Amino acid sequence: MDFFTAQEQARRQTGRLVVLLVLAVLALIAVTTLVVAVVLYMAGIGGAHSQPQPTLQGMMALLSWELLASVAVGVVALVGLGGLFKRRQLRRGGKAVAEALGGREINLNTRDSDERRILNVVEEMAIASGTPVPSVYVLEEEGINAFAAGYQPGDAVIGMTRGAIRQLSRDELQGVVAHEFSHILHGDMRLNIRLVSLLHGILLIGLAGGMLLRSLRFRRMGGNKRDNSAALVMGLGAALMLIGYAGTFFGNLMKSAVSRQREYLADAAAVQYTRNPQGIGGALVKIGANAKGSALAAPQTAEFSHLLFSQGIKQGFSRFMATHPPLKTRIQRVMPGWDGQFVALKPAPGVTVEPDQSPQSTAGAGGRASVRDNVRASLENAGAPHAGSMATVLSAASVQMAIGAMGQPDQRHVAQAQTVLSALPAALKTAAHEPYTARALIYAMLLSENDAQRQHQLAVLENIALPDVFTELHTLMADVARLDVQLRLPLIELTLPALxxxxxxxxxxxxxxxxxxxxxxxxxSLFEWTLYQLLLSHLSEHHGGAENLTLQACERECQRLLSVLAAAGLEQGLESVQERASEMAHALHAAQQVLPFELAAVEDADDMQALSLAVERLRRLKPLQKSLLLQSMARCIEHDGRIRPAEAELFRAIADMLGCPVPPLLGGGTEEQAVLAE
Structure with a gap:
């Protein structure tokens, strides 16, 4: 399943969940109205008289439109306000979920070797998939488990238990992280966190019943025999608890059914990403062999159970309530040759991993791993002659390959991510992991190449920037100025957790x-606009509007965006207006081949404010419509048969703003790529 199809399915699944919620609320209103009528009848309220033998006719006499309306208002208010309250609690996205489960954010410059190892794996997978690097949280639990949570990749976090970090090998950690990135890329993460809010509203009905029952402790019992208020409160409270928890029961059935299917897809994606079934398969085997399994002790585990890598709570009396497929079934799907035995393995010894090192995975790959490593090493030597520089030839096929790999990167992209991390100067990688120096890195990227203009910028910044940040800027600006254009976007992505x-x-x-x-x-400038908008899209609490627009509705915005891309790709040697106009027309003609309308260059293509408004509206395109727009953008930059590195990074940055994570564009010969793909 490609990225856009998965996004479209997740969008439709959300719509179905809303419909099911509405039906559940209507059923709750009907049942609650009936129960309230019975309670009122038994209490002799509303003109009814208590009788030793209640009659159906007497109970039905209390049913009225006024009672139905009153109950409907109450139920809708409880469900709606409960859902809104939970949504507000989770407005910070993945961080709120991680903290609710008792997680602690891992310091990006941690000296703990196990924590450093998981940070490296997450960074590699993020760069390989083209997503922002998420923050990583550790849960001090002995069980082996993990999760991904957030509304969108920009506010996503990866959580990992201490048991997983200590006991899993690097290959197994990579498999688990790849599984979680599949949830991020395919829209499961947003669907899961919305489910939490929807189900919380239904649960609130049961909580309201419990509050009514607890309030009886503060009422004086006895005295007036004709006072039925205590019995009324007790009956109504018990009824609401029963209804609320029944609603929650069926809601959890729905949640579990959705979650189980998504887990199978994420397991398959993890194998495709890593090309190593032993990774995720070995992690699942270790869960079965672990004394604690994958269970978590956090009080909020049940609420977020469907976000976890493996079952976080006891399965209960029915396997239909399980949020994850049976462990043995999952293992057999990724490792058909598994013997069915959960062999208790010793915890993997701590491996000291320096911030600028990326140990290569060799377990389970046999002799082919060494061949792949040798090819990768030769590519690194040829592509990165010195720190901070990469020499990659990108063809027209490179961008099409990257679009095809959206949501499903493979080992070639992971190898490219490792190459990128190796090419980044160690000082810049370290700086990207700390809030003060991360800000200094961004300021350094915004400095002009012109000496006079750069001095003016520094003078302006000195008056408003924090002194410590300004000092770090002077330390880092020389390295940043020498940075290869292909390394700028990965470096920006590395700064996001700190920022x-x-x-x-x-x-x-x-x-x-x-x-x-x-x-x-x-x-x-276009680069300044790109950097600013890219950071703004990830650092602001922006969960995005409904993705319901078509390309026809965004024709003007498409014209502007593609005109900017066409202008950015013009050759430096084109001096005359006629030559530039001809080249732009050629690029736009190529771009319009997949669009339902013709393109023409806009006159004010350098209006960055108008471009910002255009991109914001294009973010709301339907997923399959975004696919066509990305194809149009690709044809625009590849129209002359080659792609310059600056064009490639601009394409990926704008795609990221549109909510479309594009993996790194791969260069090199097909022979080397074939070896890496094995």
Missing amino acids: TSLTIEQAQHFRLCMERLIHSDGHV
Whole structure:
């Protein structure tokens, strides 16, 4: 299943869940109305008289439109307000879920070898898949489990138990992380977190019944025999508890059914990403062999159980309530030759991994692993002659290959991510992991190549930037200036966990400093706009609007975006207006082949504010419509048969803003790629 089809299915699944919720609420209103009528009748309220032998006719006499309306208002208010309350609790996305489960964010410069290892694996997988690097949380639990949570890749987090970090090998960690990235890429993560909010509203009915029952402790019992209020409260409270928990029961059935199917898909995706069934398969075997299994002790585990890598709570009396497929079934699907035995393995010894090292996976690959490593090493030597530089030839096929790999990167992209991380200077990678130096890195990227303009920018920044950040800027700016264009986007992605940890005040000040740097010369360049918008899309609490627009409805926005891409790809040697116009027309003609309308260059293609509004609206395209737009963008930059690195990174950055994570574009010969694909 390709990325856009998976996104479309997740969008439709969300719609179905809303319909099911509405039906559940209507059923709850009907049942609650009936129960309230019975309670009122038994209590002799509303004109009814208590009788030793209640009659159906007497109970039905209490049913009225007024009672139905009153109950409907109450139920809708409880479900609606409960869902909104939970949604507000989870507005910070994955961080809120991780903290609710007792997680602690791993320090990006941690000296703990196990934590350093999982951070490296997550960074590799993020760069390989083209997604922002998520924050990583550790849960101090002995069970082996993990999760991915968030509304979108920009606010996603990866959580991992201490048991998983200590006991799983690097290959197994890579398999588990690949599984979680599948949830991020295929829209499962947003679906799962919305399920939490929807089901919380139904659960609130049961909680309201429990509160009514507990309130009886504060009422004086006895005295007036004709006072039936206590019995009324007790009956109504018990009825609401029964109804609420019944609703939650069926809601959990729905949640479990959705979750189980998604787990199978994520397991298969993990094998495709890593090309190593032993990775995720070995992790599942270790769960079966582990004394704690995958169970978590956190009180909120039941609420978030469908987000976990493996069953987090006891299965209960019915396997239909399980949020995950049976462990043996999952293992046999990824490792058909498994003997069915859960062999207790010793915990993997701690492997010291320096921040700039990426140990290669060799377990289960036999002799082919060494061949692949040798090819990769030769590619690294040829592609990165010195730190911070990469020499990659990108063809027209490179971008099509990257689009085809969206949501399903493979070992070639993981190898490319390892190459990129190796090519980044160690000082810059270390700086990307700390909030002060991460800000300095971004400021350094915004500095002009012109000496006079750069000095002016530094003078402007010195007046408003934090002194410590400004000092770090002077330390890092030389390395950043020498950075290869293909390494800029990965470096920006590495800074995101540190930048998302900023407080609201710090983030506002950071944004102000970027704006002052960008506008210091009175002109906003395309690179400045791209960097600013890319960071803004990931650092703001923006969960996106409904994706319901078509390309026809966004014709003007498409014209503007593609005109900007066409202008950015013009050869430096084109001096005359006629030559530039001819080249742009050629690019736009190629781009319009997959669109339902013709393209023409806009006159004010350098209006960055208009471009921002255009991209914001294009974010709301339906997933399959975004697929056509990406194909159009690809044809625009590849129309002359080759793609310059700056064009490739601009394409990927804009695709990221549109909510379309594109893996790195692969260059090199087909022979080397074939070896890496084995």
